[in-house]
Amino acid sequence: MCVESHLRELIEQGFEVAVVKDATAAPKHPEWGYGYEAALINFAYLAHAVLKTDQVLKAMAAS
Amino acid sequence: MKINNTDTAVLFIDPQNEVLSEKGKAWPLLHESLKENNTIENMERIFKAAKALDFHVFISPHYFFPTDKGWKFNGPLETEEFDSSLFARKGVLNLDGLIGSGADWLERWQDHRRFAASGVGAGNQRPRASASQTSNQQDYSWRNAREYVRRIPSARIDRTGV
Numbered sequence: 557m558c559v560e561s562h563l564r565e566l567i568e569q570g571f572e573v574a575v576v577k578d579a580t581a582a583p584k585h586p587e588w589g590y591g592y593e594a595a596l597i598n599f600a601y602l603a604h605a606v607l608k609t610d611q612v613l614k615a616m617a618a619s
Numbered sequence: 620m621k622i623n624n625t626d627t628a629v630l631f632i633d634p635q636n637e638v639l640s641e642k643g644k645a646w647p648l649l650h651e652s653l654k655e656n657n658t659i660e661n662m663e664r665i666f667k668a669a670k671a672l673d674f675h676v677f678i679s680p681h682y683f684f685p686t687d688k689g690w691k692f693n694g695p696l697e698t699e700e701f702d703s704s705l706f707a708r709k710g711v712l713n714l715d716g717l718i719g720s721g722a723d724w725l726e727r728w729q730d731h732r733r734f735a736a737s738g739v740g741a742g743n744q745r746p747r748a749s750a751s752q753t754s755n756q757q758d759y760s761w762r763n764a765r766e767y768v769r770r771i772p773s774a775r776i777d778r779t780g781v
Contacts, residue, residue, distance in 0.1 A: 576665065577656075578657060578658070579661040579665055580658060581638075581656055582652050583648035584649075584652060585648060588695070590652070592652055609664055609665060612665065613664060615622040616668050616669070616672050616674065617668070617672065619621075619624055619627075619672070
């Protein structure tokens with residue numbers, strides 16, 4: 557929820573945003589479900605890139 | 620998307636005890652996900668790479684202040700967060716009780732506070748875990764920086780320049 561809120565806000569402000577999906581986590585709530593599953597879908601719809609930590613480290617090192 | 624240290628920053632969101640420490644109030648809901656993703660270790664790897672490769676780092680911590688209890692209604696998640704005093708602090712300019720609390724940084728990242736502040740131009744020789752350092756950490760996060768400006772009557776944001 558918090559990551560997605562930042563993602564949406566930053567996109568609205570004109571940034572390109574990549575989310576490192578395995579550097580996040582989400583609650584498993586008994587009634588509301590696993591927030592991470594919803595987050596992954598919305599990351600895919602919203603973010604300019606959805607990466608794993610290994611990928612982002614490689615991209616940072618290559619820059 | 621191109622990534623480079625001239626125009627790409629690393630943003631860390633809520634790197635705090637409440638969600639990442641087994642002592643945190645949200646741990647029962649989060650620990651399985653943290654383990655499955657290896658979240659804490661991965662965040663730390665990115666912290667270290669950002670430091671080594673000279674990327675700017677921004678921190679956006681989550682805090683609730685007493686004034687936040689003035690809302691007439693909240694969504695389900697915020698209702699739970701208020702009921703359990705998640706991320707609670709005593710006041711925007713009050714650091715009493717912050718050190719080591721659920722709202723504070725995860726203990727293993729205490730040293731990264733200094734790094735995060737230094738990443739945006741502050742001195743990097745501040746004493747570890749001091750109140751002033753925590754204040755700096757808050758002020759330099761992008762979200763709180765904006766709130767900080769808004770709270771000071773004499774400060775002005777030049778919107779045309781934003």
